[in-house]
Amino acid sequence: MERRALIAGNWKMNLDREGATRLVRAIQSETRGMEGPEVLVAPPFPYLSLVRDLIGPAPILLGAQNMHPEAQGAFTGEVSGPMLRDVGCTHVILGHSERRTLFGETDTGVSGKLRAALLLGLHPIVCIGETLAQREAGETFSVLEGQLRGSLACLLQDQGVPFSLTLAYEPVWAIGTGRNATPAQAQEVHAHVRGWIAGAFGKERADGLRILYGGSVNPGNIRDLMAEPDIDGALVGGASLKAETFIPLFRYR
C-alpha cells in the first residue's frame, strides 16, 4: 500500500518570533507546488497562531507538541485539544520521550490524550521508543509492545474511537545525541511494530499506518532511512530548527 511520507519538525522549546518567522518563510517557498512528502512543523504553543498565519495557504501542516485530554477547566498551565483546533492545528505530538522522562507521562496518560485528540479530529503522532539500557538488555520489542498496548489502549478498548493516527519510533538513545539508529535497525523495529498493529487492529490498518522514525535524523541520513520499506517519514528535532538542515529532509529525493 502507498503511504505518503511525512517529514515533521518538532521545534521543542526552541526559536523565537523572529526565528520562527524566518524558518517558516523559507520552508514555505520550498513547498510551493511541491509533490512528495507532507511537511509539518510543531512550534511551541505561544507561536502556533503566528505560524498558522505565516503558513497561509501553503501546504504545511501545523502540529502542537502536547495537549491535555480535557476540553477545558482548572488545569493551570495546560492547553486543550479544542484550543489547538481553534488556532489552526491539525496535528498533535503525543507521548514524546521527553514528556515521558522529564514530565512523568505514562502510557495511560498518553492513551487518554490520544482518545481526546481522535474524537476531536486532531491527527496524533504517538511516540514510542526504548532506552539504551533496554536495547542492550534485549528488551526493545517487549518495551515497545508494552508502550503500544498502553498508549493505544483507548483504541483497543473502544471501537468508537477512529483509528486515524501516525506512530513515531524514536529510540531514546538516538534523540539529540547524534547517534542515530542505522536504517536496518530502524526498519527491523518498524516492521515489528507494523506486525504488532496488524495483530491488534488488522492487516489493512497496519498497511495504511504511517510509522515515522525519529532520532538524529539529518540531511546525511534521510535518504537511506527513507529507502526502507516500513519507514514512512521522520520526526525531526535538532535538524528542523534551520532551513538549511530541514529543507533537504523533505527534498531528499
Ligand code: PGA
Ligand atoms: P532529534 O530529536 O532529531 O534532535 O534527535 C528528535 C525528536 O526528539 O523528535
